[in-house]
Amino acid sequence: xxxxxxxxxxxxxxxxxxxxxxxxxxxxxxxxxxxxxxxxxxxxxxxxxxxxxxxxxxxxxxxxxxxxxxxxxxxxxxxxxxxxxxxxxxxxxxxxxxxxxxxxxxxxxxxxxxxxxxxxxxxxxxxxxxxxxxxxxxxxxxxxxxxxxxxxxxxxxxxxxxxxxxxxxxxxxxxxxxxxxxxxxxxxxxxxxxxxxxxxxxxxxxxxxxxxxxxxxxxxxxxxxxxxxxxxxxxxxxxxxxxxxxxxxxxxxxxxxxxxxxxxxxxxxxxxxxxxxxxxxxxxxxxxxxxxxxxxxxxxxxxxxxxxxxxxxxxxxxxxxxxxxxxxxxxxxxxxxxxxxxxxxxxxxxxxxxxxxxxxxxxxxxxxxxxxxxxxxxxxxxxxxxxxxxxxxxxxxxxxxxxxxxxxxxxxxxxxxxxxxxxxxxxxxxxxxxxxxxxxxxxxxxxxxxxxxxxxxxxxxxxxxxxxxxxxxxxxxxxxxxxxxxxxxxxxxxxxxxxxxxxxxxxxxxxxxxxxxxxxxxxxxxxxxxxxxxxxxxxxxxx
Numbered sequence: 219x220x221x222x223x224x225x226x227x228x229x230x231x232x233x234x235x236x237x238x239x240x241x242x243x244x245x246x247x248x249x250x251x252x253x254x255x256x257x258x259x260x261x262x263x264x265x266x267x268x269x270x271x272x273x274x275x276x277x278x279x280x281x282x283x284x285x286x287x288x289x290x291x292x293x294x295x296x297x298x299x300x301x302x303x304x305x306x307x308x309x310x311x312x313x314x315x316x317x318x319x320x321x322x323x324x325x326x327x328x329x330x331x332x333x334x335x336x337x338x339x340x341x342x343x344x345x346x347x348x349x350x351x352x353x354x355x356x357x358x359x360x361x362x363x364x365x366x367x368x369x370x371x372x373x374x375x376x377x378x379x380x381x382x383x384x385x386x387x388x389x390x391x392x393x394x395x396x397x398x399x400x401x402x403x404x405x406x407x408x409x410x411x412x413x414x415x416x417x418x419x420x421x422x423x424x425x426x427x428x429x430x431x432x433x434x435x436x437x438x439x440x441x442x443x444x445x446x447x448x449x450x451x452x453x454x455x456x457x458x459x460x461x462x463x464x465x466x467x468x469x470x471x472x473x474x475x476x477x478x479x480x481x482x483x484x485x486x487x488x489x490x491x492x493x494x495x496x497x498x499x500x501x502x503x504x505x506x507x508x509x510x511x512x513x514x515x516x517x518x519x520x521x522x523x524x525x526x527x528x529x530x531x532x533x534x535x536x537x538x539x540x541x542x543x544x545x546x547x548x549x550x551x552x553x554x555x556x557x558x559x560x561x562x563x564x565x566x567x568x569x570x571x572x573x574x575x576x577x578x579x580x581x582x583x584x585x586x587x588x589x590x591x592x593x594x595x596x597x598x599x600x601x602x603x604x605x606x607x608x609x610x611x612x613x614x615x616x617x618x619x620x621x622x623x624x625x626x627x628x629x630x631x632x633x634x635x636x637x638x639x640x641x642x643x644x645x646x647x648x649x650x651x652x653x654x655x656x657x658x659x660x661x662x663x664x665x666x667x668x669x670x671x672x673x674x675x676x677x678x679x680x681x682x683x684x685x686x687x688x689x690x691x692x693x694x695x696x697x698x699x700x701x702x703x704x705x706x707x708x709x710x711x712x713x714x715x716x717x718x719x720x721x722x723x724x725x726x727x728x729x730x731x732x733x734x735x736x737x738x739x740x741x742x743x744x745x746x747x748x749x750x751x752x753x754x755x756x757x758x759x760x761x
Contacts, residue, residue: 225364265396282711299442342359366589436491439507456683660693687700
């Protein structure tokens with residue numbers, strides 16, 4: 219029986235794991251190499267310790283109602299999209315509320331995690347840590363690795379001939395970037411158009427002499443601000459839209475999605491994406507289209523090679539007098555503390571059962587938390603993983619035999635290993651993955667049952683945002699405040715905007731009642747179809 223659990227890392231996944239261990243009556247001990255909680259959300263000016271940190275101006279890409287821990291909403295006066303300082307403040311509130319700090323050993327580095335000699339029968343691990351130069355060995359019944367996937371900068375220098383041998387300017391990875399001051403008046407080339415590459419290009423355009431943004435990908439740019447000024451993820455991440463995506467042919471849903479994207483601006487005209495391409499990524503950036511339109515950012519294709527002061531691109535064009543090359547090419551993850559027999563088989567999250575458990579272990583007492591890419595909040599996905607994992611450790615949830623887990627991993631694993639910069643293409647559906655893990659943990663809500671017992675809540679769950687509170691309605695460790703949190707999530711979203719009140723004759727409560735009445739037949743039909751004709755392709759890995 220698992221009792222003592224080692225939690226490695228005190229970021230979002232680590233905090234959730236400690237709390238879930240306590241919920242299940244387990245004894246967590248968390249090891250954090252730095253002096254504070256927060257992980258990548260704890261901003262520091264220093265880059266000397268090689269710890270990955272957000273840049274100073276970062277704003278969350280997912281809204282507060284879609285990013286919070288499932289039984290602890292963000293304060294209602296927090297804005298919908300948050301700077302790193304408010305995210306860290308929220309983590310501190312969470313840790314204090316659930317008394318998590320007493321379980322964390324700060325400035326303690328995990329050196330090794332190895333199976334005990336009797337692992338086949340005990341499932342135990344020997345964990346060696348170092349604090350102030352003193353090493354200590356402890357024995358744990360289980361280990362939860364919560365170090366995430368932003369660990370080591372990925373620098374594919376071999377793909378850019380001349381960058382090391384000929385280019386005389388400055389080169390750096392985005393993890394070293396903190397603010398714009400060092401780039402004032404310079405000609406900057408940003409390589410990579412993920413969320414970070416887009417953000418940094420926009421920010422640099424305010425002070426740099428010129429910014430060039432190089433990409434090899436078809437990229438659709440979306441805004442955090444959706445219809446009627448509401449948060450994009452709250453409007454689009456609903457069970458109703460997910461139901462339609464699963465029901466309709468993929469070619470049709472892709473066409474609808476591309477048309478929606480192009481309704482903001484024509485991506486082909488901007489050189490960003492073509493609706494004819496089947497491979498694409500999406501980034502969130504409200505300002506990039508204007509920067510391209512105003513010429514403060516110039517989009518370029520992939521770099522072919524570098525000379526002493528210029529970049530030659532694959533279309534034959536050249537940009538001269540480049541002062542700085544900034545690589546926004548993503549990160550590698552690694553687990554140097556794990557023994558080789560375990561580490562060697564984790565080449566990506568698709569090598570793990572449900573992206574969590576190494577399936578080849580004789581005893582399921584090691585879990586990797588947060589090594590996922592979702593179309594929604596990774597923080598919410600990490601908490602759901604931790605709830606299921608601690609349920610497995612406590613004996614409430616069961617895993618299939620290793621042979622079945624291995625077969626499931628092989629079936630879902632993509633045939634080609636991809637670069638970290640391609641992870642955007644491997645994102646899994648937020649709702650599909652959350653529902654899959656919630657079903658394993660016994661906490662997935664049933665819309666059909668709620669239609670019979672609580673129609674108002676059922677409609678809010680089906681047509682409204684798929685917020686984390688939905689997964690605290692039923693099952694172990696359900697939260698008595700979940701229903702109220704769901705029905706009041708729009709009020710908390712609008713509360714920070716009510717700093718100047720204007721008259722409005724519309725009756726929002728009346729509109730909500732009409733929507734419920736009109737939506738009831740659709741919800742009943744959808745629920746019937748879900749029950750009667752389950753879709754075989756409804757997997758988070760399905761194309």
